[in-house]
Amino acid sequence: MKNPQGKVSVLTIAAGMLSLSIFLLTIIIPGVYYKSLPNENNLGAVIGISLVIIFRLLIIIWYISIIKKNRHDGEKRKTAYILIGILLIIFGLISLDGAFAFLDTKNLLYVSYLMFTSVFCDLIATTLTFIAIFLKSKKIN
Secondary structure, three states: OEEOHHHHHHHHHHHHHHHHHHHHHHHHHHHHHHHOOOOOOOHHHHHHHHHHHHHHHHHHHHHHHHHHHHHHHOOOOHHHHHHHHHHHHHHHHHHHHHHHHHOOOHHHHHHHHHHHHHHHHHHHHHHHHHHHHHOOOEEOO
16 A cells, blocks of 8 residues: 655645635735726736636645545546646746736835735745655555
């Protein structure tokens, strides 16, 4: 029997980092909606941030399903790990574009900083996901 303890813990930390990323993006929504455009509400940016949050929630659900499967049989799912890593890189680049866009807005500088931190959390989650590919399962007698 195999014990996938290392992979499960690394994937759990990656899912936690992705949860932190979602939390940071949720914090910035009111500021982006009310303060990014003068005398207007910026619904377009809120929709974009909400879509990124929804996609990250779907990836967290995917992480949870992989963790459950790893606990039961301990088999590697390299394709799922690689696909999650690539999707996180793509969503991180999309958020990075938004972070640079809000960098010019002086009254909303915290939005840019929180988006950069969110992208950093995505990068950590991606790195941990790629590390999980190479972890070996321990044999239990």
